Amino acid sequence: xxxxxxxxxxxxxxxxxxRKPQKFRVFYQALMKEIEDLGIKxxxxxxxxxxxxxxxxxxxxxxxxDSPFIPDSLIGFAAKRSIILEFAPTFCCIILxxxxxxxITSSIGTMRVTEQIDALEVMGINALNFLVLPKILAALLFYxxxxxxxxxxxxxxxxxAGVLSGLFTGADYITGIQxxxxxxxxxxxxxxxxxxxxxxxxxxxxxxxxVKGGSIAVGRASTQAVVWTTILIVxxxxxxxxxxxx
Amino acid sequence: xxxVKNLHKGFNGVEVLKGISTTFLxxxxxxxxxxxxxxxxxxxxxxxxxxxxxEGTVSFDGRINTAFSQExxxxxxxxxxxxxxxxxxxxxxxxxxxxxxxLKMFTEKSQAEMLDRVNTVLKRVNLENSNKKLxxxxxxxxxxxxxxxxxxxxxxxxxxxxxxxxxxDPQTAIVIDNxxxxxxxxxxxxxxxxxxxxxxxxxxxxxxxxLNKGVKAWExxxxxxxxxxxxxxxxxxxxxxxxxxxxxVYLNEKK
Numbered sequence: 365x366x367x368x369x370x371x372x373x374x375x376x377x378x379x380x381x382x383r384k385p386q387k388f389r390v391f392y393q394a395l396m397k398e399i400e401d402l403g404i405k406x407x408x409x410x411x412x413x414x415x416x417x418x419x420x421x422x423x424x425x426x427x428x429x430d431s432p433f434i435p436d437s438l439i440g441f442a443a444k445r446s447i448i449l450e451f452a453p454t455f456c457c458i459i460l461x462x463x464x465x466x467x468i469t470s471s472i473g474t475m476r477v478t479e480q481i482d483a484l485e486v487m488g489i490n491a492l493n494f495l496v497l498p499k500i501l502a503a504l505l506f507y508x509x510x511x512x513x514x515x516x517x518x519x520x521x522x523x524x525a526g527v528l529s530g531l532f533t534g535a536d537y538i539t540g541i542q543x544x545x546x547x548x549x550x551x552x553x554x555x556x557x558x559x560x561x562x563x564x565x566x567x568x569x570x571x572x573x574x575v576k577g578g579s580i581a582v583g584r585a586s587t588q589a590v591v592w593t594t595i596l597i598v599x600x601x602x603x604x605x606x607x608x609x610x
Numbered sequence: 611x612x613x614v615k616n617l618h619k620g621f622n623g624v625e626v627l628k629g630i631s632t633t634f635l636x637x638x639x640x641x642x643x644x645x646x647x648x649x650x651x652x653x654x655x656x657x658x659x660x661x662x663x664x665e666g667t668v669s670f671d672g673r674i675n676t677a678f679s680q681e682x683x684x685x686x687x688x689x690x691x692x693x694x695x696x697x698x699x700x701x702x703x704x705x706x707x708x709x710x711x712x713l714k715m716f717t718e719k720s721q722a723e724m725l726d727r728v729n730t731v732l733k734r735v736n737l738e739n740s741n742k743k744l745x746x747x748x749x750x751x752x753x754x755x756x757x758x759x760x761x762x763x764x765x766x767x768x769x770x771x772x773x774x775x776x777x778x779d780p781q782t783a784i785v786i787d788n789x790x791x792x793x794x795x796x797x798x799x800x801x802x803x804x805x806x807x808x809x810x811x812x813x814x815x816x817x818x819x820x821l822n823k824g825v826k827a828w829e830x831x832x833x834x835x836x837x838x839x840x841x842x843x844x845x846x847x848x849x850x851x852x853x854x855x856x857x858x859v860y861l862n863e864k865k
Contacts, residue, residue, distance in 0.1 A: 387715050479698040486658055487712050488687030 374570050380492040381500070381566075394498040402464050402499060402565070403506030407513075409463060410456055414447075414514040417455075418521030421446050426531040436532045440522065440540020445549070447518035453553040454601050456514045457560035460507070461593040465568040468499060469589040472572030473582035481573070496569040503561040511557045515550075552608050559604060560597050567593040611636055612657065612768065612800055617666035619649075619656050626652045628824040629666065636800045639791050639814045643806060644821035645846060650804045651695075653821065654772055657802065658690055659683070670768065688716055691761030691799075693771040697753040699745040699760070705732070706741035709760045716764065731759040735789060751782035755789065762793060769794065769801040775810060783807060787814050808853055811835060820846070836860045 385391035422443040429438060472495055475481050484491040519541055526532040571589035575581050612634040619627040626649045634640040644650050655661045657668050659675050667674045670686065678686055699708050706728055713724045732738055735755040745753055754774055761769060771790060775783035787807075791814045794801040803810065811818060812832055820828040820843050828843045835847060836857055848854045 390714055475700075478696055478701075479694040480700055482655075482660055483692065483694060483698040483700075485660060486687060486690060486692040487715065488684045489715060 370570075373574065374566070377492060377496075377570055377573065378566065380490060381496045381569075383490055383493045383497075385493060385497065386489060391494075391498065394494070395501055398498040398502035399506050401467070402502050403510060406460060406463060406510065409459065410510055410514050411517055413459060414452065414456065414517040415521035415524075417451055418443065418447055418518030419525030421451065421518070422522030422525045422537070423529060423531065426526065426529075436536035437540035437543060439526065439532050440537035441543045442540075443522040443537075444519055444541040447522070448515050448549050448553050451518055452511050452514040453556040453560065454597065456511055457507070457557065457564060457597055458594055460510075461560075461564050461568075461597060462590050464503075464564055465590045465593045466586040468565065468568035469572040469575075469586040470582055472496075472569055473575040473585050474579075476573060476575050477578055477582060492569075492573065496566065496573070499569060500562060500565040503565040504558060507561040507564070508554050508557050511553065512550075515553070552604075555608065556601065556604050559600050563593055563596050563600065567596060611671060612802070613667075613669045614657070615667050615669075617653070617656060617668065618664045619652055619661055620664060626824050627656065627663070630821070630824075630826050631666075632819050632826060632829060634800050634802050635817060637795060637798045638801070638816040639794050640800070640802045641811060641815040641818045642802065642804045642821060643811055643815075643818060643846070644827075645806070648821040649824040650806075650821055651772060654770055654802065654804045658692060658770055659687075688712075688764055689767040691764065691766035691769045693754065693757045693761050693769070693774050695772045695774075695776055697745070697750075697757040699753060699756055701745050703744075704741065705737070705743050705745070705748070705756050708745070708756060709763050712760065712764050727763060728759075731763050734762070734793070735759045749782075751778050751786065754778065754782075754786050758786075758789060758793070762797065765797065767799055769799050771801070771803040771805075773804055773806070775805070775807050780809065783809065784813065790814065808847055808850070811847065812856075822846075837864070 422439060425439045425442045472481075475495070481491045481495075484494060523534055523537050526537050527534045568586075568589035571585040571592070572582075575585040614630060614632050617627050617630045618625065630653060642650050642653060652661060656663050662676065667676065669675070670689070673682075673686070675683070675686060700711065703711065706725070709728045709731060710724050713719055713727060717724070719727070728741070729738070732740065735758050737752060737755050737759065740748070740752070740756070745756065748756065758774075769790070774790060775786045778786065787810050790801060790803060793799070803814070805811065812835075815832040815835070818830055818832065818835060819826055820840075822842045828838060828840045830838060835843065838844065848857055
């Protein structure tokens with residue numbers, strides 16, 4: 365019953381979020397700030413992780429494919445598929461759920477417990493629209509770009525790892541990543557990214573907005589927000605994969 | 611004028627406000643006093659619409675706030691200034707941005723006009739040259755003054771203050787009290803202050819209502835509070851020996 369109540373409250377919150385912004389100039393400034401806070405400030409960690417995980421994927425594939433009957437180009441092909449289909453959209457979004465999700469919940473939650481949200485409401489501002497809509501739009505606009513970058517860097521990381529380790533040649537790897545290239549897989553990854561971005565922006569906002577108590581409650585809400593966002597990303601990933609790829 | 615009729619509000623089946631009726635007069639500093647847990651904050655938040663009452667009405671110059679359309683509600687909210695207990699300043703914004711925020715949201719003023727208005731209200735609360743400071747760089751008293759400046763920047767008709775001098779030293783508390791009273795008289799606004807600071811009661815309480823366990827137990831002026839024999843008020847207001855002495859002196863002088 366309690367979960368149903370949360371689901372209901374979450375959708376009611378979305379109903380208040382998706383309203384016309386009260387002042388477009390202020391909304392635009394808030395959107396730019398959120399793109400910086402949620403997107404640009406996450407570039408470093410995503411680039412770093414993508415590059416090294418791409419390298420690890422390529423190395424592990426190479427080490428596990430030691431049959432002379434399997435061409436080395438398969439390493440590039442397998443790394444490309446793993447990175448585009450799962451690593452970049454799903455795992456990078458789970459990383460973002462941890463980094464950005466806790467930031468969103470703690471910032472909104474702190475505003476709630478210090479009455480800053482009440483102050484907005486008293487001024488006649490739709491606090492949910494003002495605080496959450498820029499976050500959703502920032503995530504939807506920026507994360508597809510971020511995940512595309514993660515794909516490119518992951519694949520590049522695989523190439524670098526192969527060349528440096530001598531386990532396969534750069535030419536074989538490039539042949540592999542060009543083999544059986546299906547543009548739909550990129551579309552599939554970006555569709556997943558959009559859904560996950562929406563979850564990353566809204567679920568932590570929900571936990572922050574409805575927090576009750578003090579700093580301990582905000583900390584607890586941040587943890588819950590990360591856990592629930594991750595769970596929902598994993599569940600959504602399963603259903604999206606079944607709907608889009610089977 | 612704010613008129614409250616039979617206001618009821620509860621949470622999870624527990625009734626916090628049990629039918630409060632009163633009026634708050636314009637150009638006067640109206641005080642709500644009572645012990646912690648007596649329902650003062652819930653009452654104040656019900657007045658400004660942060661809590662929706664289960665029964666009863668609050669009317670602002672004849673307009674009932676629960677009967678407003680969305681547009682009327684937005685308009686009404688712009689007539690309200692609120693000073694929260696913890697100041698509730700936006701901590702990522704400077705003093706100037708905090709005060710300018712309502713102007714940005716609800717007016718079409720140019721940047722120069724908004725800045726001019728911000729400087730006017732900052733001067734009014736004696737905080738010139740603090741424009742670029744962040745709330746974290748200010749003392750508690752200065753934060754309260756910024757909160758008052760933000761509350762009056764839109765020229766409100768009604769000003770609400772939730773324990774404006776809690777956590778302040780007695781000297782700063784008096785400064786804040788005097789500022790609230792001066793602004794009330796100067797702008798002819800209806801001010802409602804929620805407090806349990808007895809100095810405020812005596813200094814600025816032009817009309818006082820005393821809440822006890824969610825009901826209005828007493829109503830009067832700062833003059834009346836010395837002579838009342840209402841037991842609940844006497845035990846609350848004169849809980850310190852100093853105030854007991856003050857009362858004795860006052861009553862003796864009156865005789």
